[in-house]
Amino acid sequence: MSINWFKYSAPTTFYPLAGKMVPWFAWLAGLCTLFGLYWGFFETPSILSDQKQYYRIIFIHVPAAWMSMWLYVVMVCWALAGLIFNTRLSYMMASALAPTGAIMTFLALVTGAIWGKTSWGTWWDWDPRMTSELILLFMYVGYMALQSAIDDPRRADRASALLAVVGLVCVPVIFWSVNCPDPNQCAALHQRSSMANVEKNILTAMFTMTFAFWMYCFAIVLMRARNIILARESNTTWVAEMIEAEK
Amino acid sequence: MFKTFRCILMRDLTLAMRRRTDVLTTLFFFIIVVSLFPLGVGTEKETLRHIAPGVVWVAALLASMLALERLFASDYLDGTLEQMLLTPQPLSVLVLGKIVAHWLLTGLPLVLIAPLVGLQYHLSGESIGVMMLALLIGTPVLSLIGAIGAALTLGLRGGGVLLSLLILPLYIPVLVYGSGAVAASAVTGSDLQAYFSLLIAFFLLALVFSPWATAAALRISVE
Numbered sequence: 001m002s003i004n005w006f007k008y009s010a011p012t013t014f015y016p017l018a019g020k021m022v023p024w025f026a027w028l029a030g031l032c033t034l035f036g037l038y039w040g041f042f043e044t045p046s047i048l049s050d051q052k053q054y055y056r057i058i059f060i061h062v063p064a065a066w067m068s069m070w071l072y073v074v075m076v077c078w079a080l081a082g083l084i085f086n087t088r089l090s091y092m093m094a095s096a097l098a099p100t101g102a103i104m105t106f107l108a109l110v111t112g113a114i115w116g117k118t119s120w121g122t123w124w125d126w127d128p129r130m131t132s133e134l135i136l137l138f139m140y141v142g143y144m145a146l147q148s149a150i151d152d153p154r155r156a157d158r159a160s161a162l163l164a165v166v167g168l169v170c171v172p173v174i175f176w177s178v179n180c181p182d183p184n185q186c187a188a189l190h191q192r193s194s195m196a197n198v199e200k201n202i203l204t205a206m207f208t209m210t211f212a213f214w215m216y217c218f219a220i221v222l223m224r225a226r227n228i229i230l231a232r233e234s235n236t237t238w239v240a241e242m243i244e245a246e247k
Numbered sequence: 248m249f250k251t252f253r254c255i256l257m258r259d260l261t262l263a264m265r266r267r268t269d270v271l272t273t274l275f276f277f278i279i280v281v282s283l284f285p286l287g288v289g290t291e292k293e294t295l296r297h298i299a300p301g302v303v304w305v306a307a308l309l310a311s312m313l314a315l316e317r318l319f320a321s322d323y324l325d326g327t328l329e330q331m332l333l334t335p336q337p338l339s340v341l342v343l344g345k346i347v348a349h350w351l352l353t354g355l356p357l358v359l360i361a362p363l364v365g366l367q368y369h370l371s372g373e374s375i376g377v378m379m380l381a382l383l384i385g386t387p388v389l390s391l392i393g394a395i396g397a398a399l400t401l402g403l404r405g406g407g408v409l410l411s412l413l414i415l416p417l418y419i420p421v422l423v424y425g426s427g428a429v430a431a432s433a434v435t436g437s438d439l440q441a442y443f444s445l446l447i448a449f450f451l452l453a454l455v456f457s458p459w460a461t462a463a464a465l466r467i468s469v470e
Contacts, residue, residue, distance in 0.1 A: 138416040177420035183441035
């Protein structure tokens with residue numbers, strides 16, 4: 001049996017497939033959010049005193065932060081696939097991922113600021129993680145700005161893909177540099193966080209929420225990809241036929 | 248290959264010598280930005296010494312970024328760039344020649360003017376030396392990384408602002424360790440070797456990868 005690996009790399013075949021997948025991911029995201037939030041609010045022990053209930057923001061904050069970083073990697077993978085195989089759909093996926101990634105980064109920053117205000121007493125501290133997240137936001141914005149500034153879609157795709165790849169090469173260096181601005185004392189500055197110390201129910205809620213966010217990203221990115229496909233292919237026959245059939 | 252490199256280098260330098268104001272504009276931009284800070288922050292000696300490393304480096308970042316727009320723009324407009332893309336010589340070598348010329352015209356003047364700025368900010372002679380050395384290693388990195396952005400934004404409307412959006416985040420490591428080295432010598436007095444090792448590492452990495460990425464970006468932009 002031979003498998004046609006590239007069957008769904010054509011927008012024509014991908015469009016209906018994405019349409020079928022969206023509701024599944026959306027439902028999964030909704031259910032997991034409900035479950036995760038319920039677990040986070042009612043099943044986690046009140047080990048912390050009443051004043052510290054605000055820690056529950058981590059059920060939004062941590063998944064958003066994880067997604068913001070993960071989506072950048074996924075975006076670069078699509079961009080690379082586009083540059084290597086020269087498939088239009090890869091570029092479309094990459095550009096569909098960028099806004100969601102930026103929103104997740106923004107969400108992580110805002111929830112982080114709220115959490116910081118309640119626990120450290122300040123909205124913003126130049127903590128390495130915050131700075132990294134902020135820089136990540138700049139990278140997403142740069143990607144989207146470059147893409148929207150170029151009128152020719154082919155050049156826009158390829159230029160922003162190259163930018164995303166260059167960005168990914170620079171990201172570890174940037175994060176490392178904000179992590180230890182003084183190379184002589186780097187080890188002392190390094191922060192450690194360990195999953196092992198986190199209470200089990202909190203972990204359950206956090207991972208469920210992460211899964212929910214992940215599914216939400218799938219759903220929303222596929223929806224946006226469908227829109228991009230329609231916009232770019234608006235003058236092809238298959239789109240015209242589809243619109244005709246829906247009338 | 249070296250001949251190609253030298254040919255491009257000499258050409259760009261000659262072109263720049265025919266229009267000297269371009270070089271001076273960047274230099275004076277740097278001086279003006281640096282001179283504005285004491286007027287805004289206050290002229291207290293101790294404060295100035297503390298902010299000097301950051302101010303000088305941010306000003307250098309902005310100055311080299313403003314100059315980047317011109318790196319490929321005029322060649323693109325008069326069609327020379329297209330001819331360069333068609334030549335049998337490797338494009339990355341041509342690009343490297345242009346970047347080196349660009350650095351000699353915009354980066355090197357900043358390094359040479361740095362002592363003057365150091366005096367404005369009451370830095371000691373030793374710190375000024377460190378600052379010059381850090382700028383000498385750091386500004387080529389700025390030109391190298393910036394060239395990628397300049398190639399990507401070639402001929403776009405609002406290219407300059409867009410370029411800053413794309414490139415400034417990538418400048419952060421150079422900023423952190425460049426100003427870190429100056430601050431270490433002026434304020435904390437810790438060991439400087441690690442800073443310079445890192446800056447040189449950035450320089451070497453950028454030197455290897457940037458011409459190649461810039462060449463790819465140019466091919467995308469000029470189709």
